[in-house]
Amino acid sequence: xxxxxxxxxxxxxxxxxxxELRCNYSSSVSVYLFWYVQYPNQGLQLLLKYLxxxxxxxxxxxxxxxxxxxxxSFHLRKPSVHISDTAEYFCAVSDxxxxxxxxxxxxxxxVSP
Amino acid sequence: DGGITQSPKYLFxxxxxxxxxxxxxxxxxxxxxWYRQDPGQGLRLIYYSQIVNxxxxxxxxxxxxxxxxxxxSFPLTVTSAQKNPTAFYLCASSISGGRDExxxxxxxxxxxVL
Numbered sequence: 001x002x003x004x005x006x007x008x009x010x011x012x013x014x015x016x017x018x019x020e021l022r023c024n025y026s027s028s029v030s031v032y033l034f035w036y037v038q039y040p041n042q043g044l045q046l047l048l049k050y051l052x053x054x055x056x057x058x059x060x061x062x063x064x065x066x067x068x069x070x071x072x073s074f075h076l077r078k079p080s081v082h083i084s085d086t087a088e089y090f091c092a093v094s095d096x097x098x099x100x101x102x103x104x105x106x107x108x109x110x111v112s113p
Numbered sequence: 114d115g116g117i118t119q120s121p122k123y124l125f126x127x128x129x130x131x132x133x134x135x136x137x138x139x140x141x142x143x144x145x146x147w148y149r150q151d152p153g154q155g156l157r158l159i160y161y162s163q164i165v166n167x168x169x170x171x172x173x174x175x176x177x178x179x180x181x182x183x184x185x186s187f188p189l190t191v192t193s194a195q196k197n198p199t200a201f202y203l204c205a206s207s208i209s210g211g212r213d214e215x216x217x218x219x220x221x222x223x224x225x226v227l
Contacts, residue, residue, distance in 0.1 A: 009153065032213050043117070043203055043218030044156075051213045090155060094212045098163060099144070100171070101216065103155040 002027040006104035021076040023091030033074040034092040086111045117219035134189045136204035144210035145187040150201040163210045
C-alpha cells in the first residue's frame with residue numbers, strides 16, 4: 001500500500017527566509033504527486049503537481065517542488081516566504097486506477113516577522 | 114462563480130442521532146469525494162463516487178453513508194454507529210476521477226458532539 005510521510009509537523013521560519021517542506025512516499029508503481037495548501041478553517045487548494053516530464057515543478061505563489069525517484073521524495077520549496085504563506089501543507093500521492101489520493105499528515109508552516 | 118459549497122459550517126450532534134452534511138458543486142464534475150480531517154492525521158477518504166448512482170467505500174467508511182442521486186450533490190450522513198464523529202469534514206470533486214486530476218475542495222463542515 002502506498003503511503004506518504006511528512007516528517008516535520010511544524011516548520012517555523014522568518015519572513016523572507018527560504019523554506020523546504022519535506023515529503024517522502026512509498027509506492028511500488030509509478031506515482032503522481034501533489035502538494036495542497038490549507039489556510040485556517042478552509043478547504044484545500046492545489047499548489048502544484050508532478051505527473052511526468054521535468055522533475056522540477058513550479059506552482060502557484062512562488063512555490064516549486066522537485067521529484068526525486070531514487071530517494072522517493074517530493075520536497076516543496078520557496079526561496080522567500082511571506083507572512084501570508086502561513087498555512088498547513090499536505091503532500092499526496094495517487095497511483096494506478098481511479099484517483100484515490102493518500103495524504104501525508106501535513107506540515108504547518110509558521111512565518112513570523 | 115463555479116465551486117463547491119458545504120453546509121452547514123458547524124454542526125452539532127447529540128448521542129444516537131444521525132446527521133447529514135451537504136455538498137453541492139456546480140463545476141460539472143463527475144467524481145466527488147468525502148474526507149475526514151483530524152488533527153495530526155491528515156485527510157482520510159470516507160467515500161467516493163465516480164458517477165451518478167454509484168459510490169465506493171474509502172478507507173474509513175464504517176459509520177457513514179452517502180447517496181449520489183444527482184451529479185451536483187453528494188450528501189454524507191454520519192450515523193449513530195460512528196462513535197467518534199468529531200472532526201472536520203471536507204468534500205471535493207474532480208472532472209472524472211482520473212489519477213492526474215486536481216481535486217477541488219469545499220470549505221468544510223466542522224462536526225461536534227454534544
